[in-house]
Amino acid sequence: MIIKTTGIVLRLDPFSRTSQVITWLTPDHGRVVTLAKGAKRAKSNLIGQYDCYYSCELLFYQGRHSAVHILKECSPQASRDGLRSDWRAAFSASHICALLNRLSPAGAACPAVFEWAEKTLDFIARQGATETVVLWVELKLLGLLGMAPKLDGCLGCRAAVELEGRPLLFSIARGGVLCPACAGMRDAVTMPLPQDVLAMLRGWEKTETPVIARRTACTPGQIETASRLLGAFLDYHLDTTRSRDILTTLV
DSSP states (O other), rough: OEEEEEEEEEEEEEEEOOOOOOOOEEEEEEEEEETTTTTTSTTTTTTSSSTTOOOEEEEEEOOOOEEEEEEEEEEEEEEOGGGTTTTHHHHHHHHHHHHHHHHSSSSSSSSHHHHHHEEEEEHHHHHHOOOHHHHHHHHHHHHHHTTTOOOETTTTOOOOSSSSSSSSEEEETEEEEEOOGGGGGOSEEEEEEEEHHHHHHHHHHOOSSSSHHHHHOOOOHHHHHHHHHHHHHOOOOOOOOOOHHHHHOOO
16 A cells, blocks of 8 residues: 655664665654665665655555555655754754654654644754753643643642742652642652743743744753753653753753
């Protein structure tokens, strides 16, 4: 069966001297893995038609008994050339694609995630990446996949958490905020959560693009706290790759 769809290149892996394995994010089939036979041969019709972070129209033969399908044709729709001239943006795009590869469902439609990924990669290719944009990316992707930490109410008493009063706690293990009254429920993986950082993360959750996050004037301490919190959450629940550790030393 031949499938026609649109995909974002998440990952390229060598298969042989002349062939490559391509991992895609597609709107109607989720994460798809294809084998591009002979793609590196001098006369291949696939040369120059795909690369990391490209959006492409593709045709592939869907295998019945294999998770790897055979790529038939491919043509680029968006190459995002800005990611090849700005190394910080390129590392950020790599982190996004690593998260999508790790978290996106295989074989299941995910149009909202695909649309978000295209718009976010387009933004970074044009505008570049900052520490706050990377944090926004992580927070929004977790929300799209139904894995976001609970920031609006207390995990213990379920009451709304007000941004006034005593300091709050964030339970990494349970994935949410604990109010002062429920601080006794702390577990072994709990971090202090300053109210200004909580307000910042709440605000970013409500935005559809990274524009506000990019414009947010944050102190180094606020960025460090937000980064440690989201990083610890991702590591604890999702066992994420080293892409984030590398990125945080560069952006």
